[in-house]
Structure formats: structure tokens, C-alpha cells
Amino acid sequence: MIIKAYAKVNLNLSVLSKRTDGLHDICSLMHNISLYDLIEIEESNELSFWTNSDLKWDESNTLYKTLKVFEDFTGKSYNLKIKLEKHIPSPSGLGGGSADAAALLCYLCEREGITEMKEIAAKIGSDVPFFVDGGCAIVEGKGDIIRNLDPLELNLKLYIPKIGFSTKEMYASVDEMNLIGKNCDPYMLYKGIKQKDEKLVCENLYNTFKIVAQKKYPHILEEATKALADMEYISMSGSGSAFFGFNLKNKSKRDVHLVARPRLILK
Numbered sequence: 589m590i591i592k593a594y595a596k597v598n599l600n601l602s603v604l605s606k607r608t609d610g611l612h613d614i615c616s617l618m619h620n621i622s623l624y625d626l627i628e629i630e631e632s633n634e635l636s637f638w639t640n641s642d643l644k645w646d647e648s649n650t651l652y653k654t655l656k657v658f659e660d661f662t663g664k665s666y667n668l669k670i671k672l673e674k675h676i677p678s679p680s681g682l683g684g685g686s687a688d689a690a691a692l693l694c695y696l697c698e699r700e701g702i703t704e705m706k707e708i709a710a711k712i713g714s715d716v717p718f719f720v721d722g723g724c725a726i727v728e729g730k731g732d733i734i735r736n737l738d739p740l741e742l743n744l745k746l747y748i749p750k751i752g753f754s755t756k757e758m759y760a761s762v763d764e765m766n767l768i769g770k771n772c773d774p775y776m777l778y779k780g781i782k783q784k785d786e787k788l789v790c791e792n793l794y795n796t797f798k799i800v801a802q803k804k805y806p807h808i809l810e811e812a813t814k815a816l817a818d819m820e821y822i823s824m825s826g827s828g829s830a831f832f833g834f835n836l837k838n839k840s841k842r843d844v845h846l847v848a849r850p851r852l853i854l855k
């Protein structure tokens with residue numbers, strides 16, 4: 589079985605509040621993009637894991653966590669041979685780990701005929717429920733409130749720095765800098781891109797974490813601005829460190845494009 593795990597971008601993102609459980613409520617327009625990891629799964633007599641990255645088979649690995657959560661849910665154990673070919677850089681704000689988790693969960697749920705996929709996904713990580721359906725969606729709460737929309741059409745140019753940003757540290761900086769609050773409307777950004785309305789796009793292309801990056805990593809922001817200088821609009825995805833740019837009316841150089849709900853399982 590070969591599975592594609594597609595990345596995402598946050599076309600905009602506001603951190604709205606800090607929850608009593610220590611997590612944060614967010615509001616974001618999220619969309620799958622055509623960059624993906626490949627996961628190969630085979631039934632086996634014993635569990636094994638291989639990857640072309642430096643990931644270990646422990647709690648830091650979302651595939652490991654997914655399998656453990658699923659085993660807890662079913663009360664069964666699974667011996668699988670898992671090969672992960674990473675193409676989505678991490679950490680980058682492109683959701684590679686969450687995409688991998690959702691892809692494996694899709695396989696396991698289909699294998700066992702289990703329909704509670706989103707319920708299980710929420711136990712794995714905040715971004716994982718989005719990747720269950722993927723495509724285009726307004727995502728709110730801690731990532732568990734998802735309103736799917738028709739996909740958008742847009743070409744993106746990516747800039748991915750050599751260093752990644754720690755999500756935990758970026759959220760801590762949001763709290764320290766008192767940046768919590770709604771500063772963009774995902775519905776208006778969606779409408780702006782759909783209708784090629786420059787005013788709506790300018791007003792709503794915002795990412796709370798980009799403000800943090802401006803203070804903590806100004807050299808990265810400068811590098812991204814230079815690398816994406818031919819793009820009309822530039823923003824950052826998730827908590828970083830990947831930046832993306834696009835041209836609204838003129839065709840831009842394409843590194844990736846937005847994709848509708850992807851078909852994960854290939855064969």
C-alpha cells in the first residue's frame with residue numbers, strides 16, 4: 589500500500605485566545621498543496637520503520653503516535669512495515685507530521701472498517717483532523733472545528749529556510765507579545781482569492797506568527813522577501829518557517845499549487 593500525505597498552507601491565521609488546557613484557539617483558511625510525503629505500508633510479522641529523514645520511532649514521530657492511539661482505540665496491536673519518504677520539510681508550518689499521521693490513520697480505518705476517523709485524529713494532534721478530509725477549509729477552535737469549502741485555484745512559490753521554527757516557542761512568543769486576537773477574516777480572504785479582489789486579499793492575508801518572526805527571525809523574513817520578490821503577496825504558513833508567495837491576476841512561477849481533497853491511497 590502506497591499513500592500520499594499532502595502538505596498544507598495556512599493562507600491566513602489568527603491566534604484568538606489561550607485555552608484553559610494550555611492550547612490556543614485559532615482561526616485559519618487552510619488548503620492542501622501539491623507537495624507530499626510518500627508512505628509505504630506492508631503487513632508484516634513484526635513492526636519496522638524506515639525513513640530517509642532523521643525521524644526516530646518514538647513519541648516525537650506522528651506515525652508512531654498514530655499507531656499507538658489507534659491501538660488504544662481498537663484494543664489490538666498491529667505489525668506493519670512502514671517506509672516514510674519525506675519531502676515536506678519539518679518544522680516548516682506545512683503540516684508534514686500531521687499529514688503523515690492522517691495518511692496512516694486513513695489506511696488503518698479503511699483496513700478495520702472504522703468510521704470514527706476524525707474522533708481518533710483529534711487525539712493525535714491539532715492539525716490532524718483537517719487532513720482527514722483535506723482540500724480547502726476554515727479551521728477554528730484548537731483545529732477541531734472544520735468547515736469545508738470548494739477548493740481554490742492558485743499557484744504558489746515557496747521559500748523554505750534552512751532552519752525551522754519551534755511551534756511551542758512561537759506560541760509562547762505570541763503570548764509574551766500579547767498578539768492574541770482576530771486580525772483577519774478567512775471567509776473574506778477566500779472570497780478575495782476566488783474573485784481576484786486585491787483589496788480583500790490585502791486586508792486578510794495575515795498570520796499572527798509572522799509578527800513573531802519579524803521580531804525573532806528578521807534575517808529569515810528578509811531572505812523570504814528577497815526570494816519571493818516577484819510575488820505580489822507574501823505570507824508565512826502556520827508557525828513557520830516556510831513562506832509562500834503568489835500573484836493574484838498574473839500567472840506566477842509555480843513551485844506548488846492548491847489541490848482539492850486529495851486521494852490518499854494509491855494502491
